[in-house]
Amino acid sequence: MLEKQTLALDAMGGDLGPEVVIPGAALAALRHPGLQFILFGDQAKMKPWLDKYPKLAAVAQMRHADVSVAMDEKPSQALRRGRNKSGMWFAIDAVHKGEAHAVVSAGNTGALMAMSRFILRTLPGIERPAIAAVWPTTRGESVVLDVGATVGADSRQLLEFAIMGEAMASCLFGIEHPTVGLLNIGVEEVKGNEDVKEAGRLLRELKLPLQYAGFVEGDDIGKGKVDVVVTEGFTGNVALKTAEGTAKQITTFLKAALNSTIVTKLGAFLASGAFDALRERLDPRKHNGGVFLGLNGVVVKSHGGTDALGFATAIDVAVDMVKNGLVARIASDLAEVNALLPQQAQAAE
């Protein structure tokens, strides 16, 4: 075991690479005294940025990598080109080797998932990892998964998502038993597709150590009706992007309306503190950090287009996951559930 918490950072990942990753890490270093970093990437590009942050430099080491994974590279190509050569690969491998507790990357999502699966492998019984997003709600935040790691999920996989999302929410929000809901198109037991109905039945009938709250609908996510919203990756991805699009749309409407007359402009000026508060609540940088769940290690994906503040938030997420033992918790929860699952569900695996 490493003494202090150490994070491996893919310094070349994201739209701007070290220009965002290193200032973000510097911010995180101030927030988390004792946290250590290993920065993977092109040394010549990382060094000038690291030189600007002596406090970060004191707790960080650089490791050179010849190859950087491009943001638009296909996962298979990134794996071929970047295997044993890229900063992304080395950063994940540092977790595998026990040199770091978690990896944070703002790089190509598909490549990061492909390499993470390849290097870290999935936990016993998990076929496909999920990506969980932190979703701002009227009550605070919720965890929503899967938001696009894979398309489709059968009842068994939805059950796994529930268990993994619950563990993540517990680590992130510091609550022992987060509530879990299954995303559906109605709250009655007869609604929805067969996989969702069957997952609902399993969650109700198995005596899992999990607070299952039943079906939730799309509009329940923003209300924060449950701490964890479980769905398959296609619907989860569409829901997440639809919410982002709606938020943008409304702020566009609002800006246009406020700019329409001199009086509304004056009103907007006086109310600017309120708009700052609104912007703050909706700020995607405050809710940055998708967690790959189901792997033998903590992998956190930052938005590629975020800035230093956003990247620091993704680091916060990684710190919480490591501190609260996410992977061990998921592994033990899964083992418990596998023991409870009826034979046919295991056989159907």
Add this chain to the structure above:
Amino acid sequence: MLEKQTLALDAMGGDLGPEVVIPGAALAALRHPGLQFILFGDQAKMKPWLDKYPKLAAVAQMRHADVSVAMDEKPSQALRRGRNKSGMWFAIDAVHKGEAHAVVSAGNTGALMAMSRFILRTLPGIERPAIAAVWPTTRGESVVLDVGATVGADSRQLLEFAIMGEAMASCLFGIEHPTVGLLNIGVEEVKGNEDVKEAGRLLRELKLPLQYAGFVEGDDIGKGKVDVVVTEGFTGNVALKTAEGTAKQITTFLKAALNSTIVTKLGAFLASGAFDALRERLDPRKHNGGVFLGLNGVVVKSHGGTDALGFATAIDVAVDMVKNGLVARIASDLAEVNALLPQQAQAAE
């Protein structure tokens, strides 16, 4: 053919029944001179409301029905209990018999769909009707379907949704060739599930008289990137409700922020015209009216909880659909497409 456009209204449908339906019809009667109505429901409950609107009474007739379908009734139960007895049944049947051009109901969605399928039957080649919603966007409005008529859709059904949604958008927005996009989790051709990819291939390769714009993502809906967004009912329903939830969430945040200090309250007071404009743009009553597509007749579903203004909007939608010959257009488009479809796609039907 009826001379003047006549609408059959399910007067007992919705949370408040005649209290909303009749004032809504009165508003629509003023907007559409020459429009005629047949009101189906409990005569004793309809009459006091109709008496309040002499201009509507001049163009409306009442037809008594003993049974009203309850909002929470299961479709199968509603069909058993309401067949040949309920206002909803009679209203749909009036379209079937050629007494009315379209039916508008704020009643139980599942029951309305079940009765509509039973009475009107689907168009040749259509297995399952879809529900299309009108979605407010930064550019205006778009049509999104299916928003929950059925769960799941294969490539052939997605193709049908594209054709039907395009016809509806053309009737609603008065444009000859609306653009059509397939909802997916990425814009690359390799992304998404097999049904969506195959539908994309069909839409690209068949030389349909349809402006196919490729894949769109969740955040493209609110941008109004395309006029018609095609997806299966589970994802469409989740997306619609997620957008509604997000809109509510942001307005809640905004209200709280504006109420936080005296200065922001003053600002909000001065900017109240802007907030009125915003409310107007987001007003769900202005975008009310889901259209059942794929049936031998026009069926428009109003939100159950709307008011007279909202119900009048649903009537507007029905008027546009009838005026522009929605059903005939869909039928001829489908025949054209069936002739173009490769053998295997027809065989797989």
